[in-house]
Amino acid sequence: MEGDCSRVSVDMESGPVYPSTTVTLVREKPTQTHRWRLCGALLAMALCVSAALFITWHAKKQDHVEESDELQHTLRQLSGNRKAAIHLEGEYNDSGKYKNTVEWTDKVGQGFSQGGLKLDNNEIVIPQPGLYFVYNQASFHVSCKADPKHPNDQEMVHLSNTVKRWSPSYGSEDNKKYQTLLNSVRTVCKKSSNSEAASEGKWYNAVYVGAVFRLESGDRLQTVIEERLLPHLGSGDGKNFFGVFAL
Missing domain, CATH: 1.20.5 (Single alpha-helices involved in coiled-coils or other helix-helix interfaces)
Known part of the structure; x- marks a missing residue:
C-alpha cells in the first residue's frame, strides 16, 4: 500500500496525463x-x-x-x-512712267513688306480689314528766286503732298475714282528778284502726312504730287517714303 500511495502522489504532482496526439499533414x-x-x-x-x-x-x-x-x-x-507692315522709298522718275507721283519700291534702302501688305502698280494693297496707320513724306528742293523774265511776278511757292484711297466699295474697277485720304499744303516762300533771295539759293522742305484709318480688304492707296513739283523732289535715302502698318 505504501508503494501505491507513493506512486499516486508522484502522478498528482506531475499533473494530468493526456494521450499524445500526432498531426500528419497530407498534401492533396x-x-x-x-x-x-x-x-x-x-x-x-x-x-x-x-x-x-x-x-x-x-x-x-x-x-x-x-x-x-x-x-x-x-x-x-x-x-x-507678325504685324502687317510696308515701308517704301522712292524718287522722281523723269521717264514719264508716273506723271503725278513718286516711283516707289520696297527693294532699296529701308524698304520692306510683310504680313500681306504689298506694292502693286505703284500702289499699296490692303490685305484684310482693320485699323492701319498710313504715312507719307515728300522732300522738295525749290527756289524762291523770281524768274527774270517776269520780275513783277510775286508768286507764292506752295508745296503739296496727298495720299488717295480706292476701295472696292466705291464701284467698278474699270473706272476707279480715288478719294483723298491725307493732304497737306505748305507755303514755303514768296518769289523775289532781290539780291537777298537770290543769295539764298534753293530751299529744302519736307511735307509729311500721317493718320490712322479703318481700311478694308482690297483697298488701294496711292500718292499724288503736282506735276510741276515733281522735278523739284529731292533724292537720296530717307527723303521720300510711303508706308502702312497694322495696329
Missing part, C-alpha cells in the same frame, strides 16, 4: 479543376497588368499629342502676331 494532389483555377487567376492578373500598362502608355501618348498641339498653336500665334 492538384486536380484538373485546381489547375484551371490557377491558370485563370494568372491570366486575369496578366490582363490587369496589360490593361494598366496600356492605359499608362495611352495617357503618356495623349499628353505628348496635347503638348505637340499646344506647341503648334503657340507657333501659329507667334506667326499670326
